[in-house]
Amino acid sequence: MVYLTRLEHFNAAHKLFNPNWTKEQNDEVFGVCANENWHGHNFDLYVTVKGIPDPHTGFVYDVKKLSKLMKERVITPLDHKNLNLDVDFMFGKMCSTENLAIAIWEQLAPHLPQNVHLHCVKLYETARIYVEYFGSGK
Amino acid sequence: MVYLTRLEHFNAAHKLFNPNWTKEQNDEVFGVCANENWHGHNFDLYVTVKGIPDPHTGFVYDVKKLSKLMKERVITPLDHKNLNLDVDFMFGKMCSTENLAIAIWEQLAPHLPQNVHLHCVKLYETARIYVEYFGSGK
Amino acid sequence: MVYLTRLEHFNAAHKLFNPNWTKEQNDEVFGVCANENWHGHNFDLYVTVKGIPDPHTGFVYDVKKLSKLMKERVITPLDHKNLNLDVDFMFGKMCSTENLAIAIWEQLAPHLPQNVHLHCVKLYETARIYVEYFGSGK
Amino acid sequence: MVYLTRLEHFNAAHKLFNPNWTKEQNDEVFGVCANENWHGHNFDLYVTVKGIPDPHTGFVYDVKKLSKLMKERVITPLDHKNLNLDVDFMFGKMCSTENLAIAIWEQLAPHLPQNVHLHCVKLYETARIYVEYFGSGK
């Protein structure tokens, strides 16, 4: 097995806000992240796949195809968007980086070829905070 | 003269939108940056001051004081805010990174001691785009 | 399971020196790192915790609480300190980055809530050297 | 167990080209990477070893020795070289980053002391693409 990782970026607005709570509860738990007028981030997304290198190409997966898949299924729906308002696969979910990473996994996993396995979605919210998701069994 | 630079961060939402134009004109000029539901960035702000090192401290300016000034006058007003809606010193201005850098300069310049000169405001919107402003005479 | 990581920094002095050895033995094994007058580093500390995102917040753990815990238990005791002389939890230990990472783990692990598990302490001594510790069973 | 990682760099030329295919097939699969006149990269190589810290030194492995081993077995043979033409341990292999990482593993693994285990070879081809190899059983 060899693991191949590709980085893509997107810039988006969001807020942390639980609609079942009062404004005071949201402010207490989420602090400045609950600003009703939104804030935003430059997100860095690392997607890792694993597999056996193909003997004819030396590739686990063609990184151009991985990049294209990430752009179609994740970057285009998220880039320059409001994560709470504009993204169908985030509707009805708390808009944390954890939940966003899980949703990105679900956007990508069904579209990989059979011999290529999604291993990790690593999502930086800032240079100092990131989450990793390795699928529902891990 | 020695030049001293301090980096601070803020995360904010904004959009590029000229209220004198139609939605179509805004979309044509600003593209995805005109998304009416906002997008956002992790901004990196480098502020450079210059002066003669003090013989008693070796400092051009105490970097803790520079950091405190940046936080009070710039980071607190901008961090986890909507740059179009929440920031008094951006009201009525096009919310470009260029105009934000100029506004940050104006927030800082009057508050430095007499022997310390503001030299540069350098503002990264993304890791691939930044602007610099050296004051109105440069 | 989702993994959440937070970066904090500290700057410290140390030396590599085995008190049971002669100066010559120390110089031979540790080279310039044995300088009796100390040297120092900007340490970057990444702490990773894992857990199930809370349905009400979307959080594995509130990253503000993780940051506060790291500051109280690790950064404040280590920042702008001499690791050999000033840090009670390093007394009597060889002051290697490996041992420092283990000690940081032990500072943090008892203070996490029950549903949040410490996964990794990753400590950069320089941009080119880092160690990782995953607990005593790994 | 503690994991210790060292970063070294090398700059090299290569092309992606399968000699059993026509030029058209190579161009179709590899695109600009098949340019017959070569292209190149600054490769960043992270090598991770694991072990129990030695009680006398606090070291899993002396990082100076790890650096020396990487330079002798990997960096000197690869730096400022053409990976397809100049490197004996790449002859007859597709010159992908995946295959290069496996070959680097094989260059290093036999030369570590018995109590130090090679854990990972992580190779960045660009800042946005990297591969990891953990040995033949992983």
Added chain:
Amino acid sequence: MVYLTRLEHFNAAHKLFNPNWTKEQNDEVFGVCANENWHGHNFDLYVTVKGIPDPHTGFVYDVKKLSKLMKERVITPLDHKNLNLDVDFMFGKMCSTENLAIAIWEQLAPHLPQNVHLHCVKLYETARIYVEYFGSGK
């Protein structure tokens, strides 16, 4: 005046070789950089323009246009190319980073609008070596 900078990347092969010298002279002066089979780099290119922000857009220059210009005039001709063999605007020149930066300036300067001035071409050959060119009068 505000200064606006955009980063783009290209990966290329080259060698340092003076055709008026013997192989021995080239090896003596250029060392491993003279390898006749080429080596290569990931080049990072920062282009800075300056001007007065437009009152209608807040822009010195639309960064999407700057990116497009860089791609058309510089990145496409250089990316995944051999700088000595494949690039018409480098023919007959010593292929140093200095000369490449000057040539990039000349590729860009004639194509900027009248109110936007090219200020700096900054070209990283590696993370530790870069050159800057500010035009022929500076």
Added chain:
Amino acid sequence: MVYLTRLEHFNAAHKLFNPNWTKEQNDEVFGVCANENWHGHNFDLYVTVKGIPDPHTGFVYDVKKLSKLMKERVITPLDHKNLNLDVDFMFGKMCSTENLAIAIWEQLAPHLPQNVHLHCVKLYETARIYVEYFGSGK
């Protein structure tokens, strides 16, 4: 004119302490930086020289020679040292980053060839604080 920059690193201990002041005065002005047991940093040093590229080499200055000069005159005297105790060219000076940058300039300037001019010494104390010095007339 083309500007050429080289990065080198050193790791050192220091403290900020004015011997003409009481401990209380030092603590008040310098805070944790006055810790009598020292602290330390990974310093990043960027040295920029300028000149006309040589027609035979394409070089402003051979970057290998610049690196060698930096190592001999600056890195070797500073790396893994105590800046207050071990460095002759810092004796009797306040050990600020500002004064260190000036001292590094004075170490380098006399040793450059006549057609190569020292332009800037840029010294990072941490990733968030740096100083620049352009010589006594600037």
